[in-house]
Amino acid sequence: MQPVITLKDIVKTYNLGKPNELEILHGITITIYENEFVAIVGESGSGKSTLMNIIGALDKPTKGEYILNSLNVNKASKDQMSDIRNKNIGFVFQNFNLISRTSALKNVELPMLYKGISSSKRIKKAKELLTLVGMEKRMNHDPNELSGGQKQRVAIARALANNPSIILADEPTGALDSLTSRHVMDLFHKLHKQGKTIILITHSNKLAKECPRIITIKDGNIVSDVRQEINYVN
Amino acid sequence: MLIENIKIALNSIKANKLRSILTMLGIIIGIGSVIAIVTIGDSIANGVNKEMQGYGARNIEIYVTNKNEFSTDENMYEVSSVEMSEKDMLSKDMLLDYENAFSNQIQALSIEESIGQITLKNNRFKSNINILGVNKGYKDFNKLEMLSGDFIKENDINNISYNAVVSDKFIKEYFGSKYNNNEVLNKNIEIEINNKFLNLTIAGVYKFKSDEYTDKNTYSNILLPYTTAFKFNKKQVYFQSFKVVPKEDIDVIKFQLDTNTFLSSYYTHNNSYQITTFGLTSLVNSQNDLMNKLKLGISAIAGISLFVGGIGIMNIMMVSVTERTREIGIRMALGAKASTIKSQFIIEAIFISGIGGIIGLILGIIIGTIGSNMMKYSSSPSLFAGFIAISFSMAIGIFFGYYPANKASNLDPIEALRYE
Structure with a gap:
């Protein structure tokens, strides 16, 4: 199987060289393969957000190597990183982060817009994706007309827009009630079955237990990395 | 994007x-x-x-002046006509050339040749009448309004006719209430001037207007073709002066300058005389x-x-x-x-x-x-x-x-x- 993400000895230090220098990550090494469903679990302050930003090519490590799909993220410029994110990563955030006063359809189109895809192709794909997540009836609604669960589903459709190598979900059910959370997790399982690679960042062990692979991070170090058999029943 | x-x-x-x-x-x-x-x-x-334009503030006056006596201050000038001969004056052709060259800038060009003045006496008052030879452009230059008949025509000028154009004020003074402005057309008037008699036919009547700048309201004009006036004065048709006003949208300062340059070209080899132009340039400026x-x-x-x-x-x-x-x-x-x-x-x-x-x-x-x-x-x-x-x-x-x-x-x- 192909490694999608290779992290080697990742160190992240803030305020390097200053009196308040702080090392958050102390040498993280992880390899994530295609079609894995991985949970990265940690308490707040464990460094999981920092790790997520590095995996998401939003930030660069102070030391170490990050290869994403054979792209060397360390050596990328700011513009190149934008490009890498656009083409390889599908973000799903805890608070949805949809653009307000913009329809669900236009929200899903956005990553494709930045990729340079033509309007007609964008609209077609966006409609397909919204149908996939069950939001075809609300395509033209603005985010403020949608419930939390609906917003998250639109966000997931958006994350799939450019057919990314990985879906990076940061506490995707954090703002949702238990029923809606269930729907969202079911959606992730469905996508996983369809071949997608999903990384779920969470502080909830209960949620993590749904994933076939659980990486636990504590105080900036990986403390465990286990694979388990999941008998997932919808 | x-x-x-x-x-x-x-x-x-x-x-x-x-x-x-x-x-x-x-x-x-x-x-x-x-x-x-x-x-x-x-x-x-x-x-x-x-x-x-209405007040005549854009009018330009052109004079042939003596090179030596002349001072360039506006309004104070001496025009010496005693020694001026016809070769020093502007010919009809020169004026025609000027008119053609500036045809799209000129609103009206006016020529005057005075025969003299007479005094009309009747029962109530006397008034001084100016006998003036003019061209077609005089009417537009002075913005005269015709009440009946026609103003001096090209034909009148070419044929040296004795058609005259007078004001309604003159009609009243000369004929009393005998004729109205229309009935008076083609009537004759005889004037004695400079010990000669002038027999004129009334071809048109214009509305008298007093000049706002000078108190000319005791004067009235009898207008004849200028060729007739020159003939009466026993002079060849040569001009010492004329007046011109540019169209409303023309820059009058530049117009005056260009006019001066154009006409001065006839005087480059004249040692005694030159062209001088007057206009209320300071006001316009x-x-x-x-x-x-x-x-x-x-x-x-x-x-x-x-x-x-x-x-x-x-x-x-x-x-x-x-x-x-x-x-x-x-x-x-x-x-x-x-x-x-x-x-x-x-x-x-x-x-x-x-x-x-x-x-x-x-x-x-x-x-x-x-x-x-x-x-x-x-x-x-x-x-x-x-x-x-x-x-x-x-x-x-x-x-x-x-x-x-x-x-x-x-x-x-x-x-x-x-x-x-």
């Missing part, structure tokens, strides 16, 4: 209609006031021009000066307003960027480059100021047109000014939008995503 940015910009402006309009206000007022003032100013200038100063002053004030309007735009863009920090973070996370974000906000600024400019232009045209119509003489706003106005307002958008747009593009996506 450009089209998308434009759509995003318009969407953002629409979403915050009140705020957008308040932001545009500075630009609207600045552009609107410049356009309105320039339009009204032009119509005032037009009006003054027309008034001056000061009027032009005043108008220009006024327009400049108002434009400067409007410029300040535009500058303030631009600052307003920058202010609002800064607020807009701060408000949309999270949105910018999301866009960057999804793949928007710094340059994309920068263009997005600059285009938004250009649209705010551009739309403000268009609204200001329309408002300025409306106010300017209403204002100029109230001024008696209207003027239409120039397309060129409108084009300048729109371009300038868009430039303001680019200039004042740059800083906020730059700030937006330099945001760190991680920080921006955390922003509440």
Whole structure:
């Protein structure tokens, strides 16, 4: 199987060289393969957000190597990183982060817009994706007309827009009630079955237990990395 | 991407209609006031021009003068005709050449050749009558209104006819109430002047008007073809002077200069005589000066307003960027480059100021047109000014939008995503 993400000895230090220098990550090494469903679990302050930003090519490590799909993220410029994110990563955030006063359809189109895809192709794909997540009836609604669960589903459709190598979900059910959370997790399982690679960042062990692979991070170090058999029943 | 940015910009402006309009206000007022003032100013200038035309302030008088005696101060001059011979004067052909050369600038050209004055006595009063030989252009130059019959025609001049044109005042004085203006046509009048008799046929009657600048209302004129006058005076047709007035839209100062240059070319080898032109140039100059100063002053004030309007735009863009920090973070996370974000906000600024400019232009045209119509003489706003106005307002958008747009593009996506 192909490694999608290779992290080697990742160190992240803030305020390097200053009196308040702080090392958050102390040498993280992880390899994530295609079609894995991985949970990265940690308490707040464990460094999981920092790790997520590095995996998401939003930030660069102070030391170490990050290869994403054979792209060397360390050596990328700011513009190149934008490009890498656009083409390889599908973000799903805890608070949805949809653009307000913009329809669900236009929200899903956005990553494709930045990729340079033509309007007609964008609209077609966006409609397909919204149908996939069950939001075809609300395509033209603005985010403020949608419930939390609906917003998250639109966000997931958006994350799939450019057919990314990985879906990076940061506490995707954090703002949702238990029923809606269930729907969202079911959606992730469905996508996983369809071949997608999903990384779920969470502080909830209960949620993590749904994933076939659980990486636990504590105080900036990986403390465990286990694979388990999941008998997932919808 | 450009089209998308434009759509995003318009969407953002629409979403915050009140705020957008308040932001545009500075630009609207600045552009609107410049356009309105320039339009009204032009119509005032037009009006003054027309008034001056009416008062004869734009009339140019051309004289053949003695090189030695002559002083260049207006109004005080000596015209010596004693030693002037025909070769020193302007011929009919020279005048024709001049008229042709300046045909699209000349409104009217007037020639006068005086025979003399007579005194008419009747029961109640006596008045002095001027017997004057004139050309066709005399009528337009002096803005005479014909009440009946025709003014001196080309035929009259060529045939040296004895057709005369007189005023209605003269008709009253000479005939009493015997004939009205129409009945008097083709009637004869006989005048004794310089011990000679002049028998004239009345061909036309004009409306007498007194000159506003000189008290000539005791005078009236009998107008004959100038060829007839020259013949009566036993002189060849050569001119020492004539008068001309340019069309309303012609720069009278330049016209006077060009006229002088043209006619002086006939006198380059004349040692004794030269061409001198007179016009109320100082009056015209000061009027032009005043108008220009006024327009400049108002434009400067409007410029300040535009500058303030631009600052307003920058202010609002800064607020807009701060408000949309999270949105910018999301866009960057999804793949928007710094340059994309920068263009997005600059285009938004250009649209705010551009739309403000268009609204200001329309408002300025409306106010300017209403204002100029109230001024008696209207003027239409120039397309060129409108084009300048729109371009300038868009430039303001680019200039004042740059800083906020730059700030937006330099945001760190991680920080921006955390922003509440």
